Amino acid sequence: MRLPWQIVFIITLNFKGLLTTPSLEEYMSYRVNVLSQELNMSYGQGLELTWEEELFNGVLMILKDVEMAQSFQTSEFPPAFSFLETWRDYDSSEVFQLLKTIPKGAILHIHDITMTSVDWLIQNATYIANLYYKEEEEAVEFRFLPSGTQGWSSLQERRETDGNGQVDSWLKQVLMMGTDSEKYQTVNECWVKFMRCLNAALGIITYKPVFVEYFDRALEEYLLDGVQYVELRSTLPPVYDLDGSSLTQLECALLYKDTADKFAARNPDWCGSKLIFAPIRHVPESTVVTDLEVAKVLQAELPEFFAGFDLVAQEDKGFPLVDFVEPLLEASEYMTYFFHAGETDWDWSSTDLNLADAILLNTSRIGHGYAIDKHPVLMEIGREKDIAIEVNPISNQVLGLVSDLRNHPAATLVKTSYPIVISSDDPSVWGSLPLSHDFYAAFMAFGGDSADLRMLKQLVMNSFRYSKMGLEERNVCLAKFENRWRRVIRENLYDSPDIGIV
């Protein structure tokens, strides 16, 4: 790709060459020239479409133009307001319904205990006997126990007293943000509720019999949503059993691999899964040293399945990467990093400067990287090193970084084809689909009026390109994708009663 400054140099030279006022024709031809240069730099513009893709793109863009024109008139635009309030509007969009059908590539930024829909979790895990809970003000904890214990109440008994309907809807409120009328104003308020959701889910999901089913179901939901590959982040939590025993981190990773392998064997369309070990960042340096040792073991034991290392939890409240730079630098000789960095609005805060350390520590991708557009030097180093930003549009919105997604920095990044991938972070907490809602948000809010199927295809291609698949693995996966993509495009063109135009 040619760099902006080179193009600009040429255009301004041309324009300045004209010393008198241009004629109307000259003016309009400059105008077209400048705007074409802009368009050519934006996402996916380099991709060629097949004639079938062109047809499909035609349908897609008719639907999109209608929706954009309506929104422009009314100034009502679903991605402009919190997903917690507008998800119904996403669902009633025809563009969204169409995007749901298409293959979307890989999910590269997702956390393991927020992968699967809460409805599934409630229906399949909370009806199991032996589930107990503890309420402290608004925080709720769950645990499977062999029998009642002091301080823990039986959920089964509550079901008998209150009825399943009432208990299920209470569980939904506990496990999700905003299913009631709660409002989270500041980033901290968002995170308090968000952490409560995670803590509540943790005790249910890490019960061993649930754990395996939960992950298997996640992959099933992903495949259904058009995803074919995943790199999940996990703290590798102590998966426990009724007898009080719990798995080590290596055993937990092995269980993930085993479940992933079985799923792949059953589903020929599926390309595979990998694991990023992502322990909590709110810890002393010595813990990070231990975590890196665990990561080294995982790398040795699970060379194909293990992808690398990250540190997680609310960045603004945790320790910055620079506090751990000594062990991280040392381990960087053999370890691949996928650091969360710059998930913040606070310019030049410690969170913000995590971007510098992530990039200088040669991170493979950046988790969120929300603040990258305020760092012109880091941005260009990142582009040079080809470090993709894992953008999670709805997560950033729900967790308070931005209201109108058209103001998300990624809306600027796509204009110069900066490497990004779209992901969903913690979809279960806000009830979005694995990738479709985020794809729609990116297409409409980042892409604006001009982005078409090529932007979507470029995002898919990026998701494979910036994954940690090996060369051969990737080729096999690309073939599976191409196959599915062609099939879906054709189905949409020829078979769909609603949008079939051919």
Added chain:
Amino acid sequence: MRLPWQIVFIITLNFKGLLTTPSLEEYMSYRVNVLSQELNMSYGQGLELTWEEELFNGVLMILKDVEMAQSFQTSEFPPAFSFLETWRDYDSSEVFQLLKTIPKGAILHIHDITMTSVDWLIQNATYIANLYYKEEEEAVEFRFLPSGTQGWSSLQERRETDGNGQVDSWLKQVLMMGTDSEKYQTVNECWVKFMRCLNAALGIITYKPVFVEYFDRALEEYLLDGVQYVELRSTLPPVYDLDGSSLTQLECALLYKDTADKFAARNPDWCGSKLIFAPIRHVPESTVVTDLEVAKVLQAELPEFFAGFDLVAQEDKGFPLVDFVEPLLEASEYMTYFFHAGETDWDWSSTDLNLADAILLNTSRIGHGYAIDKHPVLMEIGREKDIAIEVNPISNQVLGLVSDLRNHPAATLVKTSYPIVISSDDPSVWGSLPLSHDFYAAFMAFGGDSADLRMLKQLVMNSFRYSKMGLEERNVCLAKFENRWRRVIRENLYDSPDIGIV
């Protein structure tokens, strides 16, 4: 200034030169190097401060650091939420109180009928006899009339019935956004209320005896807020008298000039005023042709006072510049433009593409230019041509383009020292001071943790540099500014009971 890509090229070369993992020392020195490069590119970093300015900067930054640290902890930050809700938090900030005292240069983007505080208008214009009003649902119109007429009610009579307190607070609700608990969700809803405020104000302000006082009071308020020069945009409305006569546009401009001259004569600190003729854009091309003829007359008759031409009103609803490109191109041979462009979140909409036409028509500055960061090519042409963006932070927030001002594109523009000036657009409608609130928002939200007095001084310098003052005029003005600046810095250092540290 060195361009980003040049710097980046050097840094990446250096960093890439190192083939092995760097030592901790090497790493930390790269880190400092990269971050310094970033800092050096940002606003005002090229300015040298005197030792007194350094002292003052020390005080300023202590106060700022405390406020930023508190906000970082609590995630409560006034510029992150609508000014209509947080203006009290601005007022209780010590940084804000300090910024209020310093000279702020020129206001280059302001509309004539929203220049002066509503409190002044209510107290000084609505107690005059003969003021009548007409209410239609939520829209209120005012008009001074010789006597009662069908359809118009006397405000004086209402005062007698309801009492002054109640009438004054009703007037405030009519003339301002959000003095009650109203919420404006979408851009359109904001503009409906905003236009109602303007229409209500128009009938009061354009009564000739009020008109002169209103403008004179505006200049007084500006001077008090540390402003020394203004370029106001006006539609040159039909200023009327009780006998039914009204001024022509030229007469209106002459009245402005006369008032401005008298004010300047009385206030030696004041540098002057100029006029931008800015008629409504919701018109056929023939009207634009006529408007340009008026502009030509103004230019001939008031060569010093008249600055140039613009087109105004909600861009999304008006005709784009490209519709008028033929007459605009023709007039560009002799006319200076100050186009509103890109005051929108709608990427590649007609409003958005106004940016292309503004720049290609050689606009002198861009009003708002909110969408510029989504146009890398236009952005670089704009930089090359040295076209400043007139940024109105609080206006953009209140009128619905962005919630958290840290997501405003200007927060990115200041990182590469893109030419901007800070202005306030329509301060009376949301009750902000002429420039202090917007300066505070820019300093805290665009500048982040790192920006200091040099950013503020750079903004002041820009406001003079991008004004339409002639060379000599500018030199005189700079001297007045320097004088005032030095005086205020000293007063703050030596005399202030609160912040005097020396």
